[in-house]
Amino acid sequence: GLNSPLSGPVEWENMRSLCVLWLASLQVQAAQSPLPRCDEDLSLSLLQARASALKGYTLPLEYASFRLLLRVSIGTLPARVLLLDTGSSTVAFCNTSLPETLPLSNQTGLKACEQYGPTTPGDYFKDGYVGPFFQGELTLGTGGASSTLRIPDARYAIFAAGSCAPHLCTGQPSEGIFGVAYRKRNKVYPAFANLASSCSNFAGDIEMLCPSTSASLLPPLMQELRMTPEGSEIFGVYWSGGSDGSLLLGPAATQTAHFDPRAPTARLDSGDGASGWYNANVMKIVIDDVEYSGLDCTKHARACIIDTGTPGLLLPYQLASWLGGFPSKLQFYLEGAHHQPPVVLDFDLTTMTSVGTVQVMDPPKAMWDPLLVLGLPLWAHYYTLFNLTGDTVSFTRH
Structure with a gap:
């Protein structure tokens, strides 16, 4: 059944056999009460997702201009390349070319504010952003079941007025940032917080400083890692030193030849x-x-x-x-x-x-x-x- 662990690689024909057995068992268990029609393709998809979760995920990374990049899609929109950052926790998108309405997402009543060093003599940072948090579907990576991860209820931010992120959005290959640090860095502010003045730009001299807060949200990646069979937050980062790399999640992080x-x-x-x-x-x-x-x-x-x-x-x-x-x-x-x-x-x-x-x-x-x-x-x-x-x-x- 779907609650039984699948170990090792599972061939497609075995998947089909398992699906047929699962459907049959449901029919036997429900002899006294009719079941709604179950789509065999949907069942196969569920089995594939279960197998991938048990094995973990190996998401491809790209390299350009001293950056490791991960492709991430919002709902049904085309994928954008985000800077993979172990120095922050928020997933945030530059608002360039994004539509006003984001598919499969809803704006929350929360806001984000993040800043990046180094600081100036006045203790201000030279880079950062503010913007609303959304909750909705994100798809990470591209390719097959084990190299694509869909997170249906991820929380992510969109750069808004008050942002100043020249090192993320202007003349760079990245179109935002995918933070994977501890939760404490995924800072959150209430909707009434006035963050529009967090960034100042005087003749190109940028100063950014977010208000102090102890409130935080669970980042999307940590949210997903807690769903693995072990419930442990384990991930690996591999870079060849050239054009490619991998972000390995859950069991895949320890089962790779890199480890x-x-x-x-x-x-x-x-x-x-x-x-x-x-x-x-x-x-x-x-x-x-x-x-x-x-x-x-x-x-x-x-x-x-x-x-x-x-x-x-x-x-x-x-x-x-x-x-x-x-x-x-x-x-x-x-x-x-x-x-x-x-x-x-x-x-x-x-x-x-x-x-x-x-x-x-x-x-x-x-x-x-x-x-x-x-x-x-x-x-x-x-x-x-x-x-x-x-x-x-x-x-x-x-």
């Missing part, structure tokens, strides 16, 4: 007061044979974050002089999960510095500025498995 169950695992900070970023405790940085251990990533507002949405590895400003001598090796030591040894991430600086994917951050200006960012180049070398139930991330070397 090694023996891979070292680091602890993520999600405790009280945490920002909602994927904050790893970077204990020290080694450049060639010189160690720097002056970081304190344990302060929630001074995070060391793991972020696909940042195009480079951003090092603390104190290390600016260390990169001047053309070093060849870079290592990060992350606190291990569950009292395990530190996780060591290795990078070849010779190539990375020549193409500008390793940079030094400006000194923090606001209390929420991160100290360090492990950005997109991380995924050119490692497959990451995020376990949000266990608050861990593992790193499998390619």
